[in-house]
Amino acid sequence: MMAAKAIRPAVLLNRAAYILPGKLRVNELTFEVPLDHSDPSKGNIRLFGRQVLKHDNPIVPRTASEEEEFYRKPFLVYLEGGPGFGNREPQNNSITQTALDKGYTLLLLDYRGTGLSTPINQPHLATLGGPKEQAEYLKHFRADSIVRDAEAVRLCLTETVDDTHKTWSIFGQSFGGFVALTYLSQFPQGLREVFLTGGLAPVKRTAEEVYKALCKRVIDRNEAYYSKYPEDVGRVRKVAQFLHQNPTKLPGGGDFTVERLLGIGLNLGMNGGIDLVHNTILQLASDIEQFGFITRAAGAALEGQIPFDTAPIYAILHEAIYNNGPGKASNWAAYRIGKGIAEFGSAPGLHWLLSVKDALNYQSQEQPLYFSGEMVYPFHFDCYPELKDMKETAELLAQEDEWPQLYDLDQLARNKVPVYAASYVEDMYVDADFARETARLVKGTKVFETNVLYHGAIRAKTEEVLGQLFKLREDTLD
Known part of the structure; x- marks a missing residue:
């Protein structure tokens, strides 16, 4: 059983209010929290968030007390996927309108190390010392620290409200669901309810077990890709052969290797991902046929598909989750x-x-090259500019075996917080069998499972997913 941890409220450093089109009232919030909540002497970091409410202009102005009552809504905290991503702006977040229509105040809180919350970047890491010091610093950017931050912010924002508004709801997409289950394990007393989409984390499984399962999912998606676009068997080989024989730089300075090309398979598990990969391959092959080189436009389009440079946590801490x-x-x-x-x-x-050389030169030319999925490999730290100087640090983290516990299975088994989850049978990133296992382990979990939606359905099929989730919350099971 995980020991209870006392958390001090975050310090609110700044609040600025704005009105955005779409009747949104946004408070931009900056907080300060310890790097290590168990040892504040290690220094502080900043967290950034946006508090989003409905805005209107009443015909008759409200009194101060009426205004206060109008804006007193229970919080719903959105936990973004990743790891390593900050939040979209509220007008671009798929759940904003539904959250407000349901009567919540939405909080978009950037995880530590992402967005505007002391974001991880290589130049800053270099100021901390060598790889050993950098690895020690980065160990504080997993879900166990993220939920302590969230709890510290909750204590800060609800300090003066009545007891019925002190708990809040959380909504975890993908990795955000992993964070939510850590929150349920560590601070269930702070939670009113939990929503999950593609985020039923494999709480009992090791990294090896996870990747054995996910490799099968990736192979299935490759077969679906080449079944839809059989001509791409030759195109992918042609582009890969060109890159193997012609060292190529991308516009951002990274090395365009065969391994980096096949990494765009990360997209195959998303709605529209197969078509995105095809269009990328088609553009690259067309450039090579017409010009004998890859144009800036094609290189830039590919470069933006894998976020290792702009969200380095996604690479360097991916397996650590x-x-x-x-x-x-x-x-x-x-x-x-x-x-x-x-x-x-x-x-x-x-x-x-x-062996890239063997795969290109000695295998049957009719044999397709399979794209990788949501996998991070050692050679990625050779071809991404932001990752090159983190290579030794990444190796230390890969060998690190002293990690804090993320999930308390005993606590999850006696959970009293309602959990409403959407789970996808064809999920390439969160194995559906492991998701079912987790749903059975977390008491009080209701699941909507489907084989016609994919991992990114919260953005691609927003109304359908949210409709099913809130139906689990609001309807009665017979």
Whole structure:
């Protein structure tokens, strides 16, 4: 069982209010919290968030007390996917309107290290010391620290409200669901209800188990891709062969390698992802045919698809999100699992993980090259500018086995906070079987499961997903 942890309220440094089109009243909030909540002497970091409310102009102006009552709504905190991403602006966030229509005050809080919350970047890491010091710093940017931040902000924002408004609701998309389950494990007393979309984390599973399952999902999506676009078997090989023979730089300065090309398979599990990958390959192949080189437009389009440079946490801490407690090092689990699958011939299309040269020159030219999925490999730290100087740090983190516990299975088993989840059978990022296992482990979880929506449905099919979630919350089961 995880020990209870006392959290001090965050310090509110600044609040600025604005009115945005779409009848949105936004308070931009800046907080200060400790880097290490258990040892404040290690210094502080900043958190940034946006508090979003409905705005209107009443015909008869409200009194001060009426105004206060009008804006006193229970909080719903949106937990973004990732790890490593800050929030979209409220007018561009898919849940904003529904949250406000349902009577919530929406809080878009950037996780530490993302967005405007002391974002992780290589030049700043370099000021902290060498790889050892950088790795030690980065260990404070997982979900266990994120939920302490959120709890500190809750204590700050609800300090003067009545007891019925002191708890808040949270909404976790993808990695945000992982954060939500850590929140349920550590601070359930702060929560009123939990919504999850594609975020039923594999709370009992190791990184190795996760990637064994996800590799199968990635292979399925590759087969679906080449079934829809069979001509791309030759196109992908042609582009890969060109990159192997012609060292190419991307507009942002990164090396455009075969491995980086095949990394765009990260998109295959999203709504429209297969078409996005096809259009990218079509543009690259067309450039090579017409000009004998890859144009800036094609390079820039590809560059923006994998966010390792702009969200380095996504790369450097990705496998660490599966390390639930001490004694568990990820040790490049995705790379080891992928190479094993390729070596034993169960997925020849992954042979490039063993040898790009062999995959291009000696395998049958009719054999498709498989794209990778949401996997981070050691060689990614050779071809992304923001990651190159983090390579030694990444190696230390991959070997690290002293991680804090993320989930308390005993607490989750006796959970009293309502949990409403949307889960996707064809999810390439969160294995559906493990999601079902987690739903059984967390007491009081209601699940809407579907095989006709994908991981990013909260953005692609917003009304459908939110309608089903709130139906779980508001309707009666017979």
